[in-house]
Amino acid sequence: MDVPILPLAITMMAGPQIVSAIILVTVPHAVRVSLAFLCGVALAVTGGVLVMLLVAHLVGGGVSLGSQHDLGSVGNIIKYVLVGLLVLAALKNWRGRETSEPPSWLSGLMTAGPSRAFSVGLLIIVLMPSDLIVLLTVGVHLTQGGGSGFAGALPFIVLTVLIAALPLLVRLLFRRRAETAMPAVRDWMNSHSWLINIGVCALFVVLILSGG
Template sequence: MGPVLGDLLPLAVGVAVSPIPIVAAILMILSRNGSGSGTGFAVGWVAGIAVATTVITLLAGAIGGSEPREPSAAASWIKIVLGALLLGLALAQWRQRTDADPPQWMRAIDEFTPVKALAMGAALAAVNPKNLLLCLSAGVTIGASDLGAGGKVAAVIVFTLLAATSVLIVVFGYLTAADRLRGTLDSARVWLQANNHAVMAIVLLVMGAVVLGKGVGGL
């Protein structure tokens, strides 16, 4: 379990520090439906990460190596491809680093219901290419490992909780201390929106290098 969790940790951190879901969570809890939308978004975010990672874990289980702790060539090549895609996204994000305009859906968050917020959280986790690639990498790592069924379930749970930490802290921290955190969260939102592409480029660069290195090392 230890080596697998070690491989998952940087991927979980990469998802957790992604600026867009953090900004979205802040906008949700500062909206007119604050507590309901924030809670719905957090539930959707956790569910999206868990579902995406679980599906890939199940698919990747068929390509695990036959020797203990020995990844198959197929799993290694998948990691190499995922790492290359992450590096490509890092380059694309860096080229857009001067664009600070929020996407259209962010401007509509004030009107979101809890159900819409839940759907948005799931979409950002399981459909957004940047986060999806990190969840795919985690699923391949877990599925191609020599862990038993119980160990793989535990690894998915640990990865999901770690990856969702930032959004959960923002949402439930605000629900318990709204007055004290409102100003701080609004300042964080402004900074993250202004620096979203640059932050994401750095995160994707590091994660891409890690996944690519793991793939090359497994050949």
Template sequence: MSFAEVLPLVFVMVAGPQILSAIFLATSENWRRNSTAFVGGAALSISLVVGLAYALGVGAAGQGASNTTLSAIVLVALLFAMVHTYRTREESEPPRWMGKLSAATPRFSFRLGFLLMGFFPTDILTSVAVGSYLAARDAPLTDAVPFVLLTLFVLALPSLVLVAFGERAETFLPKARDWMNENAWVVNELVIVFFILMSLNNLLG
């Protein structure tokens, strides 16, 4: 899979409560273990969904699936994400369960990463698209590794920033978290539109 194909997929995976959860956990009391557990749970669920979709798609790989399949499915996921982001734009408060993240445990963080990245509607659709697409092209499952690793890197980014910048990051991350709570939908919509145009170009080109 090319970087141009992977990048919009990764954005769909992390946009919304996923990246917000990563930031909340990076500012929690036990942030090192919580962030590690969150990324670990995400790694397991993403890998399982992609692998299962790949295994189920192998039998259909010889049916001449179009190379535009991934772009079409990603476009649907992006449109879904765009509508969802717009409909929830006026929700000034984060989901109720996010209130638990400041005092989260590694076990809770692992479970959150597993469920959020494996079963959130846009995430499961995107992971299934990746596995099915690789199977349809008769490509090895290892071709999904860049997609999985880049997604995990983005989720780990808040804690990596904290490790790299120390006290400055401890001041910056809470501000970034609060700003994203208030303005994330605008940024998300602009980026989603960009990736929709990219997907349309791949689909029509």
């Protein structure tokens, strides 16, 4: 098990991703809809890991990524560039906090069925820049760390899907309490999306630097 990449699963679902999961447990037929969403997430994360492993392998084949302990290695330089991009993203969210609004497509999830939930679960990973950065980091880390490959990414994939499933698990376990609490949680996360995005960027920066 490649432990250093496991915390990155948290950043995969932080932000609009977990908000989507919370919204979907408040819709009619929530269990069926949420399961479709989880299938989309699982497919996207699995496919994304495979693609980024291939990218890291191709880059490593032409240019050595070097050791994780060598601060000047190509692999670590890639991580530092990602950190810089995340810091800029956090500053952008801070500057725009007064006018920040959640993506318009989030409100449309209130009437989502299984097919749309599956599409959202898939696209919210493959089209989200922060998630692509996470997947690239995973690919570089696994390639740079000795080539554990896809098998080394399996715990990361499982943990990501488990985090995505937390709102559904809470609903199933607590039922009426969850049905009452989830809409309030959803509304708070929608109105504080800028703060969540900054938190995600900060957490990701810490994870990249501590895992390097």
